[in-house]
Amino acid sequence: AQSVSQHNHHVILSEAASLELGCNYSYGGTVNLFWYVQYPGQHLQLLLKYFSGDPLVKGIKGFEAEFIKSKFSFNLRKPSVQWSDTAEYFCAVNVLNTDKLIFGTGTRLQVFP
């Protein structure tokens, strides 16, 4: 069965630190890849997505992610985090012969000023 792994369950950073959140998926075929963010008290919002083309995708608020097909990875990065980035981050995969999203368990990011 397809699965998504997010190895960092809880990350604590100071403002201006760099961020990298890991995401690996298990599926050998064609996938679409997503990062969603859930700010405290808010609903899931799309941060960025990869469908095809340039494997380095840029999203909102200075986030970017790199798709490395050989490693089945789609890690999320931000060079300098802000207190307002405190949220839960979910990686998700859409396997193209179905239409459901398969989510990882999420990474809780806390940024301290």
Next chain:
Amino acid sequence: DTGVSQNPRHKITKRGQNVTFRCDPISEHNRLYWYRQTLGQGPEFLTYFQNEAQLEKSRLLSDRFSAERPKGSFSTLEIQRTEQGDSAMYLCASSLGGGDTQYFGPGTRLTVL
């Protein structure tokens, strides 16, 4: 606001009661999805619709669960004879078509006492 809306936002019920949730997708979105999210986990797929047709149901969706989208617009999710294990956040999402970005609503938090 033209995003996905869900009602009610919170529901507290006693074990054995029936509950029904409603989801209004973004207008003109053909696909509508239901997910369930429990504490510390990412959303898990339950079912989805293409217009009024229910195309896939997860094994998570027991016989006590039923979903409809009668006119291809809003959808309802009913849980009969609720159990404490049904306590979760129920999320609805919609997309233009298969493989497209899914946009999430705020969810309905169900607590079964």
